[in-house]
Each structure stands twice: as structure tokens, then as C-alpha cells.
Amino acid sequence: MANGIFETLMLVGETLIYPGAVFSFIVAIFTQWFRRKAYARMQNRMGPTYTGLAGTLQPFADYVKLFFKEDIVIIRGYAKLPAFLLALAIGALIAILLMLPISPYSVYAPYDIIVAAYLLIWPTLTLAALGFLTPSPYGALGSSRLLTLTIAYEVAFLISILTPVVLANRILGAQYSLYLSSIYSWLLWTNPVLIPLIIISLLTALISLQCKLLEKPFDIPEAEQEIVAGPFTEYSGPKLAFIIFIHDIEQYVNSLIIVFLFLGGVAPFVEGPLWAQILVVAIKYIVVVLVLTWIKAMVARFRVDQAIKMLWKYIVPLSLFALIVSTVI
Amino acid sequence: MSLLMVVLETAVSMFIVTLLAYGLYLYSVKVTKSFSRKTREKVLIYACGEDITEKEALLADRHLFTTIWNEVFKPLYDSLRGKVHTGILNDWFFWMFLALIIAYTIIIVLGGVSG
Amino acid sequence: MEIYPPLPPIMIHSLALAPVTAIVSAFAMPLIGLTIKNRKVWDAFALTISTIVFILTGIGYATVRYLGKPFVYLLGGWPPPVGIVYEVDEFAALLGLVSAFIIWLVVIYGVKYFDSNEDGMEWYYTMLLGLEAGVLGCIYTGDVFNVFVLFEVLSITSYGLVAFWNRRGECIEAAIKYSLIGALATTIYFLAVTFIYASLGTLNMADIAAKIRGLFFPVTGEPYGSIALGVGLFLALSIWAFTVEAGVAPNHFRVLDAYQVSPSTVAALLSAVAANVGFYLLARYLITLLSGARAVETIVNAGLLIVLIMGLVSIIVGSFLMIVQSDVNRILAYSSVLNYGYVCLAIGLATPLGIIAALFHMINHAVAKTLIFLTAGVYVKASGTRRLDGMEGVGRYAPITSALMVIAALALAGVPPFNGFVSKLILYEALLEVNLAPLVIIIVLSSALSLLGYLKIIYHAYTKPPMKDYGKVEPPKAMLWPMIILAALCIILGVASPWIYDMFIEPAAHTIFETDKFIEVAYEFAEKLLIGVRI
Numbered sequence: 001m002a003n004g005i006f007e008t009l010m011l012v013g014e015t016l017i018y019p020g021a022v023f024s025f026i027v028a029i030f031t032q033w034f035r036r037k038a039y040a041r042m043q044n045r046m047g048p049t050y051t052g053l054a055g056t057l058q059p060f061a062d063y064v065k066l067f068f069k070e071d072i073v074i075i076r077g078y079a080k081l082p083a084f085l086l087a088l089a090i091g092a093l094i095a096i097l098l099m100l101p102i103s104p105y106s107v108y109a110p111y112d113i114i115v116a117a118y119l120l121i122w123p124t125l126t127l128a129a130l131g132f133l134t135p136s137p138y139g140a141l142g143s144s145r146l147l148t149l150t151i152a153y154e155v156a157f158l159i160s161i162l163t164p165v166v167l168a169n170r171i172l173g174a175q176y177s178l179y180l181s182s183i184y185s186w187l188l189w190t191n192p193v194l195i196p197l198i199i200i201s202l203l204t205a206l207i208s209l210q211c212k213l214l215e216k217p218f219d220i221p222e223a224e225q226e227i228v229a230g231p232f233t234e235y236s237g238p239k240l241a242f243i244i245f246i247h248d249i250e251q252y253v254n255s256l257i258i259v260f261l262f263l264g265g266v267a268p269f270v271e272g273p274l275w276a277q278i279l280v281v282a283i284k285y286i287v288v289v290l291v292l293t294w295i296k297a298m299v300a301r302f303r304v305d306q307a308i309k310m311l312w313k314y315i316v317p318l319s320l321f322a323l324i325v326s327t328v329i
Numbered sequence: 330m331s332l333l334m335v336v337l338e339t340a341v342s343m344f345i346v347t348l349l350a351y352g353l354y355l356y357s358v359k360v361t362k363s364f365s366r367k368t369r370e371k372v373l374i375y376a377c378g379e380d381i382t383e384k385e386a387l388l389a390d391r392h393l394f395t396t397i398w399n400e401v402f403k404p405l406y407d408s409l410r411g412k413v414h415t416g417i418l419n420d421w422f423f424w425m426f427l428a429l430i431i432a433y434t435i436i437i438v439l440g441g442v443s444g
Numbered sequence: 445m446e447i448y449p450p451l452p453p454i455m456i457h458s459l460a461l462a463p464v465t466a467i468v469s470a471f472a473m474p475l476i477g478l479t480i481k482n483r484k485v486w487d488a489f490a491l492t493i494s495t496i497v498f499i500l501t502g503i504g505y506a507t508v509r510y511l512g513k514p515f516v517y518l519l520g521g522w523p524p525p526v527g528i529v530y531e532v533d534e535f536a537a538l539l540g541l542v543s544a545f546i547i548w549l550v551v552i553y554g555v556k557y558f559d560s561n562e563d564g565m566e567w568y569y570t571m572l573l574g575l576e577a578g579v580l581g582c583i584y585t586g587d588v589f590n591v592f593v594l595f596e597v598l599s600i601t602s603y604g605l606v607a608f609w610n611r612r613g614e615c616i617e618a619a620i621k622y623s624l625i626g627a628l629a630t631t632i633y634f635l636a637v638t639f640i641y642a643s644l645g646t647l648n649m650a651d652i653a654a655k656i657r658g659l660f661f662p663v664t665g666e667p668y669g670s671i672a673l674g675v676g677l678f679l680a681l682s683i684w685a686f687t688v689e690a691g692v693a694p695n696h697f698r699v700l701d702a703y704q705v706s707p708s709t710v711a712a713l714l715s716a717v718a719a720n721v722g723f724y725l726l727a728r729y730l731i732t733l734l735s736g737a738r739a740v741e742t743i744v745n746a747g748l749l750i751v752l753i754m755g756l757v758s759i760i761v762g763s764f765l766m767i768v769q770s771d772v773n774r775i776l777a778y779s780s781v782l783n784y785g786y787v788c789l790a791i792g793l794a795t796p797l798g799i800i801a802a803l804f805h806m807i808n809h810a811v812a813k814t815l816i817f818l819t820a821g822v823y824v825k826a827s828g829t830r831r832l833d834g835m836e837g838v839g840r841y842a843p844i845t846s847a848l849m850v851i852a853a854l855a856l857a858g859v860p861p862f863n864g865f866v867s868k869l870i871l872y873e874a875l876l877e878v879n880l881a882p883l884v885i886i887i888v889l890s891s892a893l894s895l896l897g898y899l900k901i902i903y904h905a906y907t908k909p910p911m912k913d914y915g916k917v918e919p920p921k922a923m924l925w926p927m928i929i930l931a932a933l934c935i936i937l938g939v940a941s942p943w944i945y946d947m948f949i950e951p952a953a954h955t956i957f958e959t960d961k962f963i964e965v966a967y968e969f970a971e972k973l974l975i976g977v978r979i
Contacts, residue, residue: 015342021349067357070365074372076383076909087350091343098342099335109335114872117888118860119339125895132903136374137386140903144393147896155889166881176876233375238357242350308401320882327881332873333866333942340860383909390770390832390904394896398768433749 010105011098018104019097028248032059034286035251035293042297059248066241074234076135082235086242089126092119093249099178100260102281108179113165116178117158120254123246124150124212130243131231142230145304146214146221152311153211153218157254159319160205164261167194167326178257186264193329197322202262204319206291209254211311213247216296220304255288256281263288447968448511459504459532459584460517462497462544466577467597469493470570477566487555490569494544494551497576501544504584505537514955514965516586523969524586525651525663531586531966533955535803538948539724540583542807543717546814547576549926553818554709556922557825568608574601575713582721586966589637589647591725592630595689599626602718605710606702618701625698629688636681643667643674649733650966653959656737661967662974675734676743682729683747690722692788693758696781703777704830708821711773715780715817716810723787723806726751731794731956752792756886758785763890766897771830772820772905775897776813779856782894783809786887790871797874800953804945805867808855808937812864815930816852816898818923819845823905826917832900837910839902841917844924846906848931853898855934858891863937866945 014020033048033056040047048055073079096119098107128150131143165174165181167188174180188194211218222230232243259265263284266277302310374386413424469489476489508515514533516524523529532540551572558565578598585591603626607619641647644655646664654661656671684695691699699719703711730751734744762782769775783805790802822845827835839846855862868887875883918924937944955961 011338011342012345015345016349020342021346067353068361070361071354071358072371074374078907083354084347084351087347087354088343090350091346094346095339095343098339107335107338109332111332111873111876112335114869114876114884115332115335115339118858118865119343121888121892122860129899132899132907134374135383135386135909136376137388138375140388140393145397147899148394148397151889151892151896154892155885158888159885162881162884169876170879228375228377237361238354242354304397305401308397312401320885323885324882327879331942332869333945336860336866336869337942384911387836387908387911390900393900393903395768433753 007105011107014098014103014105015094019100019102020094024094024097024249024252025245027252028245029059029063030056031252031289032244032248033057035289038290038293039297042294063241063245066244067238069237071237071239072234074134074136077234078133082130082133083239083242085126085129086239086246089123089246090242090249092122093246093253095119096253096257100256101179101182101265102256106179108177110175110177113162113176113178113181116257117161120157120257121150121154123250124154127231127243127246130235131233134234136234138227138229138233139231141227142221142233145227146231148304149211149218149220149307149311152308152316153208156204156208156311156315156319157212159316159323160201160208161257161261163197163201163319163322163326164188166323167197167329170326170329182260182265185261186267186270189264189267194326197326197329198262200322201319202258204315204322205258205262206288206295207315208311208319209258210292210295211307212254213251213292215292217299217302218307219301220307223301251289251292255285255292258288259284447965448515451507455503455507455510456517458500458507459515459537459540460519460530462500462504462540463577463581463584463594465493465500466497466573466580470573470577470601473566473570473573477570483560483565486566486569490551490573491555493573494548494576497580498541498544498548501537501541501580504532505534505541508532508534508537513961516965516969518969523973524966525646525648525661525970526973528590529586529648529966529969530584531650531962532584533958533962534952535727535955536583536724538803538952539720539806540580542810543579543583543720544576546717546810547572547579547713549929550709550713550814550818553923553926554707556920557707557709557821564608564610567604571601571604571608572713575605575718579717579721583724586649587647588640588649588652592634592637595633595685595721596630598718598721599623599630599689602626602714605713606706608707608710609705612705614701614705618705622698622702625688625695629685629695632681632688633685636678636685639674639681640678643669643671643678648966649728650963651970653733653737654963654967656734656740657959657963658739659963661963662970671739672743675740679729679734679740679743679747683726683750686722686726687751687754687788688722690719690726690784690788691781692722692754692784693761693781694754696758696761696784699780700774700777703780703817704771704773708773708817708824711776712814712817712821715777716814719780719784720806720810723784723791723802726788727791727799727802727956730791731799732959732962735794735957736959748792748794750792751788755785755788755790755792756883758782758788759886759890760785763893763897767893767900769897770832772824772832772835772901773817773830775901776817776820779816779894779897780809780813782890783813783856785890786868786871789883789887790874793874793878795874795878796954796957797870797877799956800945800949801867801871801874803953804870804949805864807949808863808867808934811930811933811937812852812855812862815848815927815934816856818927818930819849819852820901822917822919822923823849826914832904835905836908837906838914838917839906840910841914842919844918845927846902848927849906850902851931851934853895853902855938857895857898859895861938862934863941864934866938866941870945 037047048058051057051061099116128143128146131139164185168174168181168184169176172184174184266280269276514531517530519528578594581594582591603619603623606622607615609615644667651661655667688695730747758781762778766775766778787802787805790798823835823838824830827838855864858864858868872884
């Protein structure tokens, strides 16, 4: 009984502090700052410099500013429902963190990769629902674009992350669990036959993640020259702060999944000291974010049909190929 | 730990964070209410400065989802129609047979069904 | 030696009484309609009968749970291979209970759904009670030919129900399509029965299962000729017939029109209750009767493979065609095809986990699909059109109904707190267990697509600002309560799923694999006959 109470407290503590809400907020601020700074440097700009050391607190200032602005609800719009949906999406993203090895007491069971997949799709659907909850035509158009893309890139992302999970199950007996696969995934790099598969799925995962984050070549749903801000057109104040926070934390969680499933997590220091493991994960995380930023700075936006064609013609078949080979091998 | 327990635990943690975030939202609304000013223009549908009525802002069903799909998959469908819809029964049988063989091959290659 | 411990008479007879009550009152209904020209009396009669049948199925389920083995009811006192028997295990009893429950709620809803000056309500109730008898009979029976008879009862009543609004051309057209293809299916099933009778010399399910395994069963003698050929033809033809009945992909054309044009209550019944009969019989024949028998192993595996592929095709067809429709009921019809695909896929796996997923999804789909058809019925009735473009914002005038519709849509799309999620989760687990990971992707994709389809309904009917005043849309309490109960079930089946899984679903799904018990109980009855013959 005491054990049960302790576990419950542990769960609540993890949810609220580490690796849950508070820690995620800090990482989200850091990620946004890093991404803005790197993006600016790639375009020969300065990026945030004013607030805090080298502008590190600029995202925090933005959040505070948005948070204390008025929440404007347009006629025939909804006030509370979008806020609740956004809160749910944040909850879903933070729940995934509990299933990863970064949390001290991980939640895992055989086949829990499916739960993770559902939680990963949840924020996208929330963002799409936001557009449908306003009478604005831009909102509905943006949401319909987003959902059309979703069918392509969520599938590609899911197939991509399933590949190492399936491999880890078949070769290392990880039982389709996100946690166990994350722990064992570095062993996959020791087998030269599997390396091409991992590289292919890593590539497709990165590209579909770029689409999931609605960043440059795929920022079609919020294409500002065409449909203002897409699903987010009519949202302001705290809701906009939530939307930006979801974007940051989505980047954080998904990049972390890529780090653990594809890049081997704590790899060179599997036995090693804790500080080295933390450092390795942090470095790998920064590399993933940097690659995503680099793609964003390098390319221009696709048209919606081009994007879908690209995803369905190259990314999905490529990732599917890797998955099928990994099931058969 | 069973899978359904994982679902339950993640749901609990999702619920806690949801409550927290929603509480923050309610707090923000409460704070900002004191200094917000109501104007008519603020609550109109944003249309890049144009005046549009609610009726004009409505989207018809055909403008959602399927237009993009149709646009993207039209070339594929056209080329398929040229090859499959020849009107000759033997062609149709051939394609159906091919589909069946592909389906069988996939299932058999993937290890089949354990009885 | 007694086969069962002593039971009170109501427990013994409840399972047989349920279909008999339904069919007798179905035949009594026109007579009542002739003598008493009062709609309220008819409503009350149908309501009473469906309540009684629901209670009887509940008692029947309790009986089977209490006994812990299949319950055999001898009709007319004749033991198994000679007479027609009902052989009910937990799987069948649970499914019967769920079907009777859904029908009960639909009857309550229908009282206020149909206008007070609607023509031919006595025929509606006749058909509805007949449908109930057909469904329960098909599920409970332990005789292959009796399945045919009750299959015909089920089919003919459903043709009548589809053609209920017989002043509308589209209803007649749909009914003609539905009945022609349905008649073909029942005839095909009749042919299948002739094959099994010719080669095994028996029509009793337990006897068939025993004969195929080479076990001795009294009275009916040895099989004739090659078992494999007869059983193969039987299996092929009956798979075809049952997939037509259920509406699985290559055979789904008739259900689309039928669900689209018929009254919402009828669409809900056909989609949620009648289709389950097809899946139940597929699982019963493929797994309990034929699986594990050495003589027909290849044929059964091929049959399972065909069911699995049909399920896959159904999923793909249903999900992709669902999002391009612009008619509420047609979207829901394609969503039915999609969900039938999940069930077929799960049955085709033929693993314990697969059958659990199939049973759970059958129940969840029945609950959620009934709910969404009933809520859509409210919208269609208020806006006077089934087209999405004609019902802008009608949901805003009926907030409770809209909330229920959202719950149903999320449940069907498989969103976490609701029931559809749990059964899909088990299905994923079952697929990963036999190492079919790529199929998981197809299911996730189809779930995302189906969510799009439901979102279309919600967007047009609820979040769009209304363009005209619809007046009073919120239905009266008699229509609202059945929907609220179903929505509550959607949530309970989802949230309490670990317990419901352990207490009801898993033991029930397990019985479908217990061929030994299935044969043994029937054999114990048949043995009495043998002793009598020897004396």
C-alpha cells in the first residue's frame, strides 16, 4: 500500500517537475532561443540579444507578454473549448516524457509504442481543431491543409520511429516498448547490416518531423502570404502563448525521441557516469535541433500539392521500405 | 506492468498537466479582464481589412480536404484509368489477379497468420 | 448423472425464450395493429417486449457465467444430433446481451423519432421484433441449418426496415439492392449447408466439430467421402455469405445505400447489431468448428487469410472513401465498412488476443455507431437534409446532442479516453504479437482518415455559424436518454477498460477457442440418446 502511494507521488512529481511541466518549460525556452539564434546567424542576423545573457530570456519575456494580453474571442467563436484542447495537447506531450529513459521512473509495458504514437498525434489534431473552431475562412482552410498533410507526414513519422522499435524487438527483445527500445537502440549500430536501415529511417524521421513542426518547406498550413496564420489566425493572448509553447515542446519531445531511438541515446557512456550521459544526450539533442534549423534556413516553402507529392512519393515509400525490410530481416 | 496500466498512468499525468495549463489560462483571463477594452472591430472576423459577412466567410464542404487530394492524385488516377479501364474483361481479370497475388505474397512473406 | 446443477426454470428457459418471445410478438404485432388503432399501444407493446427480451438475455448471460461451460437447450427435448438445439457459450451470450440492449435503446429512441402521423408503425415494430428474433436466434443456435432459417428471418426483416419510408424512391431503390444481394447471400449459405450435410451427415455444430476431428459422435455415423472438399466448399460459401451480411469490403455495396437512406434507427440497428451476427458466425465457424483440425488445416488457414485480406481491403476502402462523401449518413456508412474491416482483420488473426480485439471492437462499435447514427438522426430531422452543406450550425441549437455526437465520433476514431481506443489498442497488440507491424500503420492511417470524416460532420453541423433559425432542435427526453446512456457506456467502456477486459471480454473471447468443451457438453446430451438406443 505504502509502495502504491509512493509510486503515485512519484508520478505526480515527475509530471509536475522533472521531466514534466517545469523542466519542459525551461527546455522549451532554451530550444526556442537556440533555434532563433541559430536561424538568425544562418541568415547573417543577430537574433535575440537584449533580454538575459545573449538573449536567452527573450522567449520567456515573449511568453510573459503574451500571457498577460487580452484573450480576444471573435463573434461566433469559442472561448473555453480551444483553451481546454490546447491544455490537453500540452498534457499529451508531457505524458510522453514519462515513457522515455530521461525520467527517473519510466512508465513502460510491452507494446506501449502505440500509446506513444497516439500521444504524438494528439497535438497535431488539436492544432487542426483550433482552425475549425473559428468562423474565419483562413482557419478552416489552414486546418484542412494541415489535416491533409497530417495523413502523409504522421504516417511517415510513425513508420520511421517504428523501424528501430521493430528491429530492437526482433534482435534485442525489446517487446515494442518505447523505453526498452530507447535503452537498447545503440546496439543496433553495432550490426553493419542494420545501419543503412537506421540511416534511411532517421532521414525520413527528420523530414517528417520538420513537417510536423510546420517549419519551412512544409509551413503550408500557416503560410502567412496566403492564409494569414492558418488555424491560429483568430487566437491571441494566452492561447497564442499555448500554441507557441506546444510548438516548442513538440520539437523538444520529438527530437528527444529521435535522439533515443536513432542516435543511440547515452551511447558511448552506457555504463559511464551520469554527468557524461546527460552531456551526451544534450549534445545529440542540440545537433538534431541544429539540423532541423538548418533545413529551415536552407529551403523555401513548397506548394501544398508539391509537399504532398513529395511526402507520398519519396518519404513514405522510403520509410515503408525500411520498415518492411526490418520486419523481414 | 500491463499496457492498459500504461494508458491509465499516462492519462493521469496528461490530466494533471491539462488541469495546470487550463488553470493558468483561467488565471490569465481573470487578470486581463480588468484592463481589456471592448471594441466592435476587435471581435469581427479577420479578413485582411476587407469587410466580409459571416455568410461569405463560410466554406463549402467541397473546399475541404478533398480538393487537395483530387489535385494531387489526378495524374495517378488518369494514368491508371488508361491502363485499367480498357473495357476488356481479360484486362480486368488480370489486374484483379495481380492484386490478389500481391496481397498473398505480402502476407506470406511477413510470416503468415499463426493459426 | 446430471449435466448441469439444478437451476431455477427462468434460468433454464431464458435463452430459448428470448428469441421465441421476439418472434411470437412480431407475429402478434400486425394483429394488434388491426384491432387497436392507437400508436401509443403499439409503442408500449414493442417497448415491453424489447425490455423483456433484454432482461431474458441478461439472465441467460448470468446462467452461462454461472455454469462456466456452454449451455445447451434442447428444443422439444430432443438431444443434439437429432433435434435442433441452442448451444450458448459466453461469447454468444455476451453478444446476445449487447444486441438486445442496443435494440432496447433504439426502440425507446424510435418512439419519439418517428412523427406521430407516420404511416405503418405497426409494420416497423413487426420488422424490428423479427430482426431481434433473427439476431438472437443466429447467435444462440447450435445448428447449422437453424442458422440459415434465422438468417432468413434477419435478412427479410431488414429488407422491410430499409424500405420503411416506402413513399421515397431512394428508399425503394436501396431496399431492392439490399434485398437482391441479401437473397443471394442467404441462398449461397443454403448451398454451403447442403455441402456440409452431404459430407458429414449432420447439421449440429458440435457434431460437425467432432466429426472433422475424427472423434466419435452418436447416431449420425461416419463422414462420407473426402472431408476436405466438403468442408472447403462449405467454408468458402459461408465466408462469402457472412461477409455480404456484414458488409465487408468487396461485398459492401449494398449496405451503403441502405444505411444512407433508411431511418436513423434502422441504420443504427443494421450497422450495430445485424452486422455483428455475420462476424459472430465467421468466428464461430472458422475457429470453434474448424480451427485445429488436422484434416482441414490448410483450408482453414486459407479461409482465415481471406478474411484478413478482406478486412484490410475494407479498412482501406472505408477510410479513403469516407472523407470524400458529403452526406452525413453515407459518411457513417463508410465508417461502418471501416470498422467491419477492423473486426475482420482481428478475426483473421485467429489468435486469442485477436479474438479479444474482435469481440471488444464489435461491442464498442455497436455502442458508438448506434450513438452517432442516433445523433445524426436528430440533425437530419431538424435541418431536413442529409447533405453537410445544408446543415450549418444546426448542432448549436442542440448542445447536448452535439456533445454526445462528439463523444461518439471520438470513440469511433479511437481517441484515448473512449472505448474505441481500447479495442484498437488490443488490435495493435495482436498485430505486433504476430509480427505484422506494417498493418499497424494502415490502421493508424485509417484512424486518422476516419477522424477527418467525423470532423467534417462536426465542423459543418456544429462549429459553423448557423445561417438560419432552426427553432427547437434538442430532442425530447425519450430520445435524449438512450443517447446519454450510450455515451456514458462509451466513456465507461474506455475508462474502466482494464476491469471490463478482465471480467467480461477476456473470458468471453476465450470460450471461442474451447472447442473441447463445446463438443463435450453436446456429447453428454447425445450420450443419453446412445444409451437409449442400446437398450
